[in-house]
Amino acid sequence: MxxxxxxxxxxxxxxNEIMDMLIKEGYEVINVGCDGPESVDYPDxxxxxxxxxxxxxxxFGIVMCGTGxxxxxxxxxxxxxxxxxxxxxxxxxxxxxxxxxxxxxxxQRTTGIETAKDIVHTFLTTPFSNGERHIARIKKIAELxx
Ligand code: RB5
Numbered sequence: 572m573x574x575x576x577x578x579x580x581x582x583x584x585x586x587n588e589i590m591d592m593l594i595k596e597g598y599e600v601i602n603v604g605c606d607g608p609e610s611v612d613y614p615d616x617x618x619x620x621x622x623x624x625x626x627x628x629x630x631f632g633i634v635m636c637g638t639g640x641x642x643x644x645x646x647x648x649x650x651x652x653x654x655x656x657x658x659x660x661x662x663x664x665x666x667x668x669x670x671x672x673x674x675x676x677x678x679q680r681t682t683g684i685e686t687a688k689d690i691v692h693t694f695l696t697t698p699f700s701n702g703e704r705h706i707a708r709i710k711k712i713a714e715l716x717x
Contacts (some may be wrong), residue, residue, distance in 0.1 A: 572630045572695065575623040577616035579602040581637030589691055595635040598695075601629060617645035617654075620710040624673050625651040631695060643676035653709070658682050661694045663717050667697035669705050673683065 578586040583606055593600050596656045600620060603619035605611045620632040630678040632654070639656045646654035654674035655666035658681065668673040675694045677687050699705070 573599040573601070573628075574631050574633060574695070575601045575620045575629040576633045576635075577620040577642075578605060578617055578635040578679075579637070579642065580605060580608050581613075582635035582677075583607060585635055585677070585679040585687060588684060589635075589687065591666060592688060593691070597696045600694050613642040614645040617642045620711065621649035621652045621654070621674065623655040625649050628665075633691065633694075634676045635679060636676075637678055637680045639676040639678035639681065643674075644695040646674050646676065651713075653712065655694075657690050657694065659686065660689050663690045663693040664697045664705060667694060668700040669708075670706070673707055708710060 578584055578589055590600050598705055603616060605616060620634050622631040623629045635640040635648055643654045643656040646652050652674055653670055653672045654676050655670060655672040656676040657663045659706055677690060
């Protein structure tokens with residue numbers, strides 16, 4: 572499975588830990604940056620990951636910033652993106668089952684690293700339910716983009 576991962580300066584150390592974990596587990600990871608503490612703008616990194624997801628060059632995208640809020644708001648502006656900010660594994664499971672989320676967002680300042688790793692595993696391994704009502708709602712989300 573191919574994953575794109577990106578972050579701002581508020582989450583580069585979480586990105587490194589999560590990226591190392593995923594590589595060890597056999598995932599193919601595209602890191603779009605940033606890779607240090609210098610201040611950058613999270614919408615730039617949201618767009619890099621979201622474009623890879625929207626163009627189907629990767630299976631899923633993972634984005635992180637201080638809270639996960641700004642970078643998820645930005646990612647959701649890209650057509651075809653359903654980016655879910657998750658702070659626990661239940662949110663990660665339900666956003667895959669119900670929303671067929673194709674991007675995960677987390678915050679380094681707001682979520683512990685062990686929880687973040689569990690969230691990533693849950694997100695990447697939970698299939699979409701394919702439930703009729705959920706498909707209909709996702710179609711309505713897509714209508715909002717027109
Ligand atoms: C950057 O200072 C900070 O605003 C960002 O990492 C994030 O928390 C925004 O939502």
